[in-house]
Amino acid sequence: MASRYLQNEVKQLNDGRVVYKSKLYPKIPKSDQDIYIITQDGDRLDTIAYQFYEDSSLWWLVASANNVHDAPFALDAGTELRIPMNYIEIVNNFNK
Numbered sequence: 001m002a003s004r005y006l007q008n009e010v011k012q013l014n015d016g017r018v019v020y021k022s023k024l025y026p027k028i029p030k031s032d033q034d035i036y037i038i039t040q041d042g043d044r045l046d047t048i049a050y051q052f053y054e055d056s057s058l059w060w061l062v063a064s065a066n067n068v069h070d071a072p073f074a075l076d077a078g079t080e081l082r083i084p085m086n087y088i089e090i091v092n093n094f095n096k
Contacts, residue, residue, distance in 0.1 A: 025064040
């Protein structure tokens with residue numbers, strides 16, 4: 001499982017809590033390998049990531065590819081999403 005927190009830096013707050021620093025996701029260029037889908041009732045980024053990548057933690061990749069920054073729990077039915085299929089390359093470059 002590729003965690004989006006894998007190489008995030010942490011910092012300690014004044015009250016002693018340890019939190020992850022923000023990390024900017026990469027811009028994901030379009031590719032001929034990309035798949036486009038239309039969402040249905042109840043679709044979520046994590047379930048879509050699992051459907052295509054067998055890894056729900058890669059929800060951020062689908063979000064980044066589609067400029068989804070503050071998605072609700074479920075996506076609106078009828079939304080077109082681009083699913084990058086070169087996800088292994090994207091994740092490897094992101095974790096460098």
